[in-house]
Amino acid sequence: NAGVTQTPKFQVLKTGQSMTLQCAQDMNHEYMSWYRQDPGMGLRLIHYSVGAGITDQGEVPNGYNVSRSTTEDFPLRLLSAAPSQTSVYFCASSRTSGRGNNEQFFGPGTRLTVL
Amino acid sequence: KQEVTQIPAALSVPEGENLVLNCSFTDSAIYNLQWFRQDPGKGLTSLLLIQSSQREQTSGRLNASLDKSSGRSTLYIAASQPGDSATYLCAVGSGNTGKLIFGQGTTLQVKP
Numbered sequence: 001n002a003g004v005t006q007t008p009k010f011q012v013l014k015t016g017q018s019m020t021l022q023c024a025q026d027m028n029h030e031y032m033s034w035y036r037q038d039p040g041m042g043l044r045l046i047h048y049s050v051g052a053g054i055t056d057q058g059e060v061p062n063g064y065n066v067s068r069s070t071t072e073d074f075p076l077r078l079l080s081a082a083p084s085q086t087s088v089y090f091c092a093s094s095r096t097s098g099r100g101n102n103e104q105f106f107g108p109g110t111r112l113t114v115l
Numbered sequence: 116k117q118e119v120t121q122i123p124a125a126l127s128v129p130e131g132e133n134l135v136l137n138c139s140f141t142d143s144a145i146y147n148l149q150w151f152r153q154d155p156g157k158g159l160t161s162l163l164l165i166q167s168s169q170r171e172q173t174s175g176r177l178n179a180s181l182d183k184s185s186g187r188s189t190l191y192i193a194a195s196q197p198g199d200s201a202t203y204l205c206a207v208g209s210g211n212t213g214k215l216i217f218g219q220g221t222t223l224q225v226k227p
Contacts, residue, residue, distance in 0.1 A: 040219075058212070
């Protein structure tokens, strides 16, 4: 199993550009989520999905869109990039979101710089 | 609002020492606690998951304990090695969203 994969690893954008960060998992996990990691702020939840076709907002959703058309993929879209979105983005997945054995697995991250 | 604190923020020890990393949380209504390791510029690697009904979990030289009533967890690393140098993060799972709330991490340096 490849686990959780993310592309690209690095990206530089100009203010106002749009892009999609890709995330895929091959573990047949129901639950997938996106976090951003910033110095002094730790990791914060952006959006999450409890299954194909179901998404919801996390703690810091503004400026980001998600969709979940398949179990495997959970892309994160930046609609109009801003310098405040410069961060490291991590995708995670777990078997479920409930109280069971829902160990979460993280991808290697995408390092995004917005100029 | 759940808050997770890790103390100390940084720790430097000589190789071979046994050490304890601390994690505290303000709301005991959690369903699990997970310890991660993060190497510089890398992603998070899951080390141990403790369900709310469990008191501890062990994996190799690592042992994590959980005391929900006092809002504390510890990660014990036995016979530390330079390869253990990394940032260790604890995260609690609570609520219905699957959201993890992370501490700021403890950066460990093990000197040869």
